[in-house]
Amino acid sequence: MRRVSVILLLAVVLIAGCARATPTPLAREQATAASPVTEPEPNPSPTAEPALAGRITVAGSTTVQPLAEKLATAFRAANPNVEIVIQGGGSSVGVKSAAQGIVDIGATSREVKDSERTEFPDLVVHRIAVDGVAIVVHPDVPVDSITTEQVRAVFAGDIASWKELGGPDRPITVVAREEGSGTRDFFQEHFMKDRDILARAILQPSNGALRTAVSTTPNAIGFLSFGYLDDSVKALAVDGIQPTEANVYGGTYTAWRYLNMLTRGEPAGLARAWLEFILSDAGQQIVTAQGYLAVKR
Amino acid sequence: MQRRCLIDRLMQGVLLGSALLSVCIVLMIGLFTFLQSRLAWQSIGPVAMLTGTAWRPGSGRFGLLPMIAGSVLATLGSVAIGVPLAIGCALFVAEVAPAPIRALVRPAVQLLGGIPSVVYGLFGMVVIVPLIRRIPAPGNSGYGLLAASIVLAVMILPTITSIAEDAIRAVPREYKEGSLALGATEWQTIAGVTLPAARSGIVAATILGIGRALGETMAMTMVIGNSVVVPAPLTQNPLSIYLSPARTLTGNIAVEISYATGLHESALFATGVTLFVMIMVVNSSAHFLLRSRSR
Numbered sequence: 375m376r377r378v379s380v381i382l383l384l385a386v387v388l389i390a391g392c393a394r395a396t397p398t399p400l401a402r403e404q405a406t407a408a409s410p411v412t413e414p415e416p417n418p419s420p421t422a423e424p425a426l427a428g429r430i431t432v433a434g435s436t437t438v439q440p441l442a443e444k445l446a447t448a449f450r451a452a453n454p455n456v457e458i459v460i461q462g463g464g465s466s467v468g469v470k471s472a473a474q475g476i477v478d479i480g481a482t483s484r485e486v487k488d489s490e491r492t493e494f495p496d497l498v499v500h501r502i503a504v505d506g507v508a509i510v511v512h513p514d515v516p517v518d519s520i521t522t523e524q525v526r527a528v529f530a531g532d533i534a535s536w537k538e539l540g541g542p543d544r545p546i547t548v549v550a551r552e553e554g555s556g557t558r559d560f561f562q563e564h565f566m567k568d569r570d571i572l573a574r575a576i577l578q579p580s581n582g583a584l585r586t587a588v589s590t591t592p593n594a595i596g597f598l599s600f601g602y603l604d605d606s607v608k609a610l611a612v613d614g615i616q617p618t619e620a621n622v623y624g625g626t627y628t629a630w631r632y633l634n635m636l637t638r639g640e641p642a643g644l645a646r647a648w649l650e651f652i653l654s655d656a657g658q659q660i661v662t663a664q665g666y667l668a669v670k671r
Numbered sequence: 672m673q674r675r676c677l678i679d680r681l682m683q684g685v686l687l688g689s690a691l692l693s694v695c696i697v698l699m700i701g702l703f704t705f706l707q708s709r710l711a712w713q714s715i716g717p718v719a720m721l722t723g724t725a726w727r728p729g730s731g732r733f734g735l736l737p738m739i740a741g742s743v744l745a746t747l748g749s750v751a752i753g754v755p756l757a758i759g760c761a762l763f764v765a766e767v768a769p770a771p772i773r774a775l776v777r778p779a780v781q782l783l784g785g786i787p788s789v790v791y792g793l794f795g796m797v798v799i800v801p802l803i804r805r806i807p808a809p810g811n812s813g814y815g816l817l818a819a820s821i822v823l824a825v826m827i828l829p830t831i832t833s834i835a836e837d838a839i840r841a842v843p844r845e846y847k848e849g850s851l852a853l854g855a856t857e858w859q860t861i862a863g864v865t866l867p868a869a870r871s872g873i874v875a876a877t878i879l880g881i882g883r884a885l886g887e888t889m890a891m892t893m894v895i896g897n898s899v900v901v902p903a904p905l906t907q908n909p910l911s912i913y914l915s916p917a918r919t920l921t922g923n924i925a926v927e928i929s930y931a932t933g934l935h936e937s938a939l940f941a942t943g944v945t946l947f948v949m950i951m952v953v954n955s956s957a958h959f960l961l962r963s964r965s966r
Contacts, residue, residue, distance in 0.1 A: 436929055464930035464931075552897065552930075553729055556928065573898060573900045574898050575898055576812055576814050579897070579925070590800070591800075
């Protein structure tokens with residue numbers, strides 16, 4: 375038995391060696407036969423309705439990534455010859471790689487900074503969704519409302535007990551996102567301004583992990599993208615305003631940002647078709663189904 | 672005769688090739704990591720990186736000390752918990768246990784080595800962290816070094832147990848027989864003869880366990896809190912340093928790499944180089960000890 379397998383192995387090695395050294399006619403035939411299948415049609419048949427085909431690449435914000443995946447899947451369902459490759463990397467990567475033409479579309483969960491605008495003047499911003507950021511606590515925390523000032527004080531470490539927010543005298547556990555996260559950047563800019571989040575804060579590397587940490591840690595507080603809100607955590611009213619879709623649209627809940635897609639110059643071809651799909655009713659329905667808010671148009 | 676010779680030659684070549692390939696891969700990974708980290712070493716400086724206490728990539732500060740301290744403390748904690756447990760386990764399996772129980776305990780311990788890291792993390796997050804949270808201390812959230820140490824201790828258990836067991840079994844029978852013949856009890860024999868004779872193997876097992884603990888990532892990011900602080904005691908009791916949240920070197924890379932570009936990315940590779948060097952030192956000392964034992 376062992377002898378047989380050794381001989382078989384030898385045969386395989388020998389054949390492989392032969393094939394590489396002098397391609398047999400059979401191998402060559404196979405190679406030529408295979409090539410037209412792997413290569414795309416050079417001239418698509420000129421029918422009345424040209425079917426979309428090809429490939430677009432997207433990179434950037436990890437907040438936008440899961441939404442973009444869903445939007446790409448839906449788009450591909452209608453256009454099976456289209457391939458959409460979506461990578462993460464963060465909002466800054468999204469800006470840079472779109473501006474330098476490394477990818478067709480860059481994704482960001484923040485606005486393009488002034489410094490980036492001067493460096494890359496030909497970037498075009500497409501707002502594809504609105505995402506609010508809610509202040510969330512463990513469901514057992516008997517506090518329902520917080521002010522912007524208090525949020526800043528809690529996350530900076532000035533307020534350490536729920537007593538100062540009208541709750542019981544229990545220590546607050548602050549949970550935050552890691553440095554570099556677009557959601558953290560937004561939270562920093564909107565709530566913290568020039569204060570730093572306290573160093574002792576428990577850091578979780580994604581929205582999902584943060585939600586798990588807050589929902590399993592009594593007395594915990596954190597901040598979460600609207601897309602991740604559910605019953606396992608309690609979202610607080612900020613300055614008396616509930617973090618709801620209506621309040622974002624109504625302009626009273628101010629902690630929200632646009633999710634953006636960036637292109638270098640006006641988009642053309644496939645990229646344009648996909649962006650149009652995203653902004654269509656079908657696309658925006660996917661946006662709301664994922665827990666984000668449709669762009670008001 | 673000639674054909675067999677050919678097969679031998681061929682197989683020798685194939686085996687040599689695969690051995691060389693794995694050496695190449697190690698070298699390439701080391702080289703790549705180092706090259707990627709060069710920017711950070713050059714523009715920040717090795718001293719500032721290794722002794723800096725602030726890691727704020729947004730403001731250009733890249734101090735690795737909090738992460739080095741986190742890794743070292745979590746590893747020490749896991750050794751303090753895991754090694755006595757593992758030695759007890761190894762002694763039981765090698766010396767004390769009757770055959771049927773040995774047949775049960777041994778595969779059970781080895782099975783621990785096959786559980787994926789993320790499952791340990793999940794277990795730590797939903798079982799161990801809430802338990803630790805009950806310890807009364809200001810600022811104790813449950814997430815921190817103690818949770819990390821306990822999870823790590825279980826994770827390094829199979830490694831240490833199996834090597835320590837081998838070392839204990841390798842103690843010559845005559846030693847034990849001599850001790851028993853002199854009238855020593857079984858426990859006196861284990862404590863006074865078997866364990867000292869197996870010492871270098873047990874130390875080597877511990878060091879391999881340390882190497883494994885230093886490199887563990889996923890479970891750590893789930894239970895240690897990932898805060899960038901040099902751990903400090905929460906109360907008067909110095910042991911309460913283990914209730915402090917921390918971040919490990921591995922966790923630093925895992926948590927931030929998806930956002931990092933430029934200098935930040937390079938600094939994360941420098942984190943990797945630091946870890947690489949630490950693990951290499953630990954592992955080569957284990958090899959050294961294992962070799963000196965076999966002589």
